[in-house]
Amino acid sequence: MAEMMKEVVVTKPHTYEVRTVPRPEPTGDYDVLIQMKAAGVCGSDFHIYNGTNPCSTYPRIPGHENAGVVAAVGPKVTKVKPGDHIIVDLIHPCGHCYQCKIGRKNVCENVLVRGSGYDGGWREYFIAPEDEVYPISKDVPWKDAALVEPFAIGAHCTTRGRVVPEDRVLILGTGTIGSIILQTCKAKGVKQVICADISDSSLERAKEYGADAVINTKTESLKDRIVQLTDGHGVTIAFDSACFPGSLTMIMEPGIVCNAGRVVPMGFVTAPESISQAMINQRELDIIGSRMSCYQFEPTITRMENGEFNLKGIATNFIPFSHIQEVFDKIAHPDPSVKKMVILFDE
Incomplete structure (x- = not known):
């Protein structure tokens, strides 16, 4: 192993540096040294670079969708060994607060989020504790392994939303997470999935993933189409992945979500919205928060290993780590054809 490595640091909004620094060494009993192989680029990474992520601080190494190979381990590590392929959790919880004790470590009172609240995987090597790494089959290509984390989000939010086969689902926004929620809902056998977006190409992709109906909200009324598609009943659950x-106000308009329905917002928009108590209580809606994922990495890895996901078109651009400038160029100048980027580390 080389003694030096490269890392990407966003020093402040709209500014980043590529630094050469010493490679870390595992010094703790349960340390795992990871050689990075692939990292997904998430919408939250866009927000970190643009200074619009309310959960992030600077300077920061982005990257929370991380896949790599174990390079070295501490003396008490038993879960993985050098040479193993692994996925790295993004959540670093305290383990002793109320939230951790009730199985909600993703909203731990003291949570650190890799790539946001502390440094992530846009670097050639880093160290994570043993209980935050999960083995994955070497048969899964690195470009696919980097997608485990967003698919775990789909598993988590649909679990939080109590999705069942009787549901009629609306997904507003069919980017990466919306497309994954769509696939997850279809795998759970729901009655109907309706996808809405302003991008025809995204809606066409949603059809390929199994959407029962699509709505372009630039040219069609969301409410009128929902009323038509549900025979006037409305959907039973709506996911806001447009964010x-x-x-959120848009999908809570009467006629879209039915009485006793559920609304799951997926984003971190800080602007106030025009939502009243009456909008919630007249229909007795459940507004269900969902953040990252919790205990979903291992089942998601199993499904990835079994080939249960349709990965075609989820990631569209694969960029070498040595060409990281291209990632930031595409962040600074968004292109609708770029659905998701994955950074592939140089061999």
Whole structure:
């Protein structure tokens, strides 16, 4: 192993550096030294670079969708060994607060989020504790392994939303997470999945993933189409994965979500919205928060190993780590054809 490595640091909004630094060494009993192989680029990474992520601090090494190979381990590590392929959790919980004790470590009172609240995987090597790494089959290509984390989000939010086969589902926003929620709902056998977006190409992709109906909200009324598609009943659950100012208010318009329905917002928009108590209580809606994922990595890895996901088109651009400038160029100048980027580390 080389003694030096490269890391990417966002020093402040719209500014980053590629630094050459000493490679870390596992000094703790349960340390795992990871050689990075692939890292997904998430919408939250866009927000970190643009200074619009309310959960992030600077300077920061981004990257929470991390896949790599074990390079070295501490003396008491038994879960993995050098040479193993692994996925790295993004959550570093305290383990002793109320939330951790009730199985909600993703909203731990003292949680650190890799790539946001502390440094992530856009570097050639880093160390994580043994209980935050999960083995994955060497048969899974690195470009696919980097997608485990977003698919774990789909598993978590649909679990939080109590998705069942009787549901009629609306997904507003069919980017990466919306497409994954769609696949997860279809795997759970729901009655109907309706996808809405302003991008025809994203909606066409949603059809390929099994959407029963699509709505372009630039040219069609979301409410009118939902009323039509559900025979006037409305959907039983709506996921807001568009996450723009006003998107939550948009899906809570009467006629879209039925009485006793559920609404799951997926984003971190800080702008206030025009939501009243009456909008919730007249229909007795459940508003269900969902953040990252909790205990979903291992089942998601199993499904990835079994080939249960349709990965075609989830990631569209694969960029070498040595060309990291291209990632930031695409962040600074978004291209609708770029659905998701994955960084592949140089061999």
